[in-house]
Amino acid sequence: MNRPLRIAIVGAGPAGMYAAGHLLEGAGGTWLDGRLQRLVNRPVEVDMFERLPVPWGLLRHGVAPDHPDKKQVQQVYEDIAARPGFRYFGNVELGVHIHAGELAEWYDAVIHAVGASGDSALGIPGEYLPGSLSAREFVAWYNGHPDYRDLAVDLSAERVVIVGNGNVAMDVARILSQSPDALAKTDIATHALEALRHSRAREVVLLGRRAHVHGAFNNPELEELGELPGVDIVVDTGGLDGTHESLQGLTDTATLRKITTLQRLAERQPKEHPRRIVLRFLSSPVQVLGEGRVQGVKVARNRLERDEAGQWRALSTGEVQQLDCGLVMRAIGFFGQPLPGLPFDAVRGVVPSEEGRVLQGGQVLPGHYVTGWIKRGPRGIIGTNKKCARDTVRSLLTDADAGRLPTAGTLDAAAVENRIRERQPDYVSQSEWLRLDDAERRAGRLEGRPRMKLTRVEEMLAAAHPPQG
Ligand SMILES: Cc1cc2nc3c(=O)[nH]c(=O)nc-3n(C[C@H](O)[C@H](O)[C@H](O)COP(=O)(O)OP(=O)(O)OC[C@H]3O[C@@H](n4cnc5c(N)ncnc54)[C@H](O)[C@@H]3O)c2cc1C
Known part of the structure; x- marks a missing residue:
């Protein structure tokens, strides 16, 4: 052979x-x-x-x-x-x-x-202050990646600002806003669940650099935000009324669907729910503020202009606003x-x-x-x-x-x-991974969860390797 x-x-x-x-x-x-x-x-x-x-x-x-x-x-x-x-x-x-x-x-x-x-960087002052994380780190933390087990995630302030509005930003906003009791039925890392139970975050603001039509999220993820129990959705409506030039002549059905969902969410009356998610557009962070740790973000209002290739690009109008917050997350891409x-x-x-x-x-x-x-x-x-x-x-x-x-x-x-x-x-080895997998699933079953993830390498090795002697 x-x-x-x-x-x-x-x-x-x-x-x-x-x-x-x-x-x-x-x-x-x-x-x-x-x-x-x-x-x-x-x-x-x-x-x-x-x-x-x-x-x-x-x-x-x-x-x-x-x-x-x-x-x-x-x-x-x-x-x-x-x-x-x-x-x-x-x-x-x-x-x-x-x-x-x-x-x-x-x-x-x-x-x-x-x-x-790795992560893409914003390249703004204060980007690496304590309390300013990448969404990649935060996601790894709540999913129990051992490298991020001890990440400092401070959820003591009322507002969290997420830079970016792609699907990772949507995931992060959902995890921060939904009921910990609902998350307790999932395989979220137990340390993250505990921290979220004590979270004081009441408002999550997502900043999109360009207009609604350029939102990087997909429609199902957007609709899912709108269905979260106990959460109001607030949509920054500037340019959403159909008169903005970027909306004219739009034929792409995926984008039209997203715009329709945004319009529907914008028309909903807030119900004074305990938590809310704010979708802002034409907004770019220009500085993360704080003495020794994050205390706020300076956000510039943008306008759209076509570049030489005919693509819309965002330019600052010069108008800057300060948002107080205790946690900033960059969800602008992995690298x-x-x-x-x-x-x-x-x-x-x-x-x-x-x-x-x-x-x-x-x-x-x-x-x-x-x-x-x-x-x-x-x-x-x-x-x-x-x-x-x-x-x-x-x-x-x-x-x-x-x-x-x-x-x-x-x-x-x-x-x-x-x-x-x-x-x-x-x-x-493969059989040792199966042992570890079985241990996580068995522990999960006792708690009504798909699995209880082990989140430290030593714990993983102890579960994987058969006892000696
Ligand atoms: C937050 C987030 C949510 C997502 N959600 C969805 C979703 O809901 N649905 C969907 O379809 N897609 C989703 N995706 C996309 C999907 O996860 C990716 O398309 C996919 O994981 C990419 O696969 P990969 O194998 O290239 O990389 P990875 O999944 O990153 O796998 C790379 C592997 O290589 C290992 N590795 C790295 N360096 C070394 C080294 N030096 N030596 C040995 N091993 C190493 C890593 O530990 C890792 O296990 C999501 C992505 C992210 C970031």
Whole structure:
């Protein structure tokens, strides 16, 4: 029989898992084009390396806890992980325990699927005062990411300001505004639930740089805000009456739907509910204010002007208003981080690539591939990563078929396992992850929740590893 094609994947988020799925499905020879049939009939083995003990990336640590339906895709990843040829090495970090160059020697090829773990910056004074966080950090905190377990989240002031109005901003506004009793039925991290129970935040203000028509949210997320029990929605209506130039001649149905929802929400009479969410438009923060910690934000009123390409851009009118608040969150986008040993495009925050093949100085770096947010930038829903991973796997298998992979992989499965055990004795195997998963689900069942997430690496390792002796 042919020697197996051995692939390392770094990052067990959606993109990495879909890549594994395509590779292991390809072994059946069913989905790739005819030219690759011969190759895919060769057995494929995938070793998945993940820096956390737990897999699934932003599906676990990004997707909002009150959206359990979106988390059902986890079953797909569990099925992929159960396929013959798949191995999981959790708690193993590229750049710490393993390195890109050596993976390319040990394996026939490496797929990097590490996501985007940094933030875009506002570039305004006071941006990094205590009490000014990125939405990425806050989301990771309420979802129980161990790196953010001890994040200082001060919910003692009445107003929270969120910069940005995309779906992540909507998630954050919902989590801050809804009843903790409703959240108690979800898999939200217990430390976050406790903090939210004591929250004094009564008003969440979302600042959109441009007009209503440019709101980055999707309509279902907007409608969901309007349905939150005990929460008034206040919409800044300037330019929403249909007379603003940016609304003229609009035909895009998704945008028209959002405008209709905004109009409906704007017409609703506030009911003096205990909490409210304020959607402001044409508003940009120009300074985060405070002595030693956040006490407010200076917000400029914008106007719209068309640029040379005919696109609307926001320009300050010079009118500035101060909003008192105790917490400011930047929800203006994630940004990829460089990986040791790999090229990086610092402008786009991605590893440069062409059809999934990593490029160094414009040339293909043989044996290295990318998929997911580190390839495309932080855009797209979970499903987008499936096609993205498929394109990358197609390139990889095409290269394997054409003899363009640089080495034949110097370590077999047993040798890799020995090497990883030497480097990281506390790695978490697939069966150990299943143990941990089972412990979380069992603890959740006792509380009427889908799972009780473990939020410290030590707790995760204790649940994963069988007791000694
Ligand atoms: C707040 C938020 C909410 C979202 N909600 C939804 C939603 O409701 N529905 C939807 O369809 N999409 C949603 N998305 C989008 C979706 O989460 C992304 O499309 C998807 O997670 C991107 O997948 P990825 O695998 O590229 O990155 P990630 O999910 O970030 O996975 C990357 C993985 O790589 C690991 N890693 C990083 N560095 C290393 C290293 N050096 N060594 C080893 N491992 C490493 C990480 O720990 C992580 O597990 C949301 C995104 C965010 C940010």
